Amino acid sequence: MLTLTRNVYDEIVDHALRDHPIEVCGVVLRRPHEDHTARVVRFRNTAQSPVFHEADSRDLYKVYRDMAERQEELHIVYHSHTASEAYPSAIDVELAQEPSAHNLIISTAPRTFLELRSFLITDGVVAEEDVHIMEGRRAARVSPPKRGPAAGGPS
Template sequence: MLTIERALVEKIIAHARADHPDEACGIVAGPVGSDRPTRFIAMTNAERSPTYHNFDTQELLRVDREMDANGEEQIVHYHSHTSTEAYPSRTDIDYLRNPLADPRIHRVLVSTRDPEEVEFRSYLMVDGEVVEEEVKIVESYD
């Protein structure tokens, strides 16, 4: 189960809506060894595409160094779908099945296909299969 503060969810959704019609993408980092995402990091979609996202490699290198220096790790990897539901595409599933993909990272999808409705869902890779997990939105971790 992904437990995440409402303020972080709102930032993810705002980023997804701001980048529409292109897919938005980013990271939410947290302390190493914790499962509490705390720091929102909007990333640049290097593809600038409504159907595909890819982190800018230079930006990702900088963010990785920042996380290391801060004692953080990636807890959430998020991106948006602009015209489909918040469910992993075939490309998303292929990425998740990559042996280099960290199975502990929550893969959040936000759909921006309907400007009035919010679709916010999270997935994990479990035994080679993509599994939707419960998302618990809290006001604060305290």
């Protein structure tokens, strides 16, 4: 299960809506096991594509350097799907590099608008997990019932 603070959730949603129809990508970093220290780092999609995302390698280098200095860990890798549901595409699965990170996808496609789902991806195996948003001391579930990908559609 992935639990997000309301601030982290709102920032990811804002990023996805602000750049739509271009896919967005970013990460959420935190000190180990300290959700209240989470910070969202938005990347510019250098591909500037509605169906593919790519972060600038210089930005990635800076994030990893800052992580080490701040004693943070990579908690979430996120991106948006602008034309399909929030489920990892074959390319998403192939590019998943961090088995300990939650892979969060938000859809801005009209039929699945603001659908938010999280997955653990290890060695090509996709496992969906529930997503909860913390509202004060209460968590509200936002992820839909577990299901596989819809037929067809780009990432």
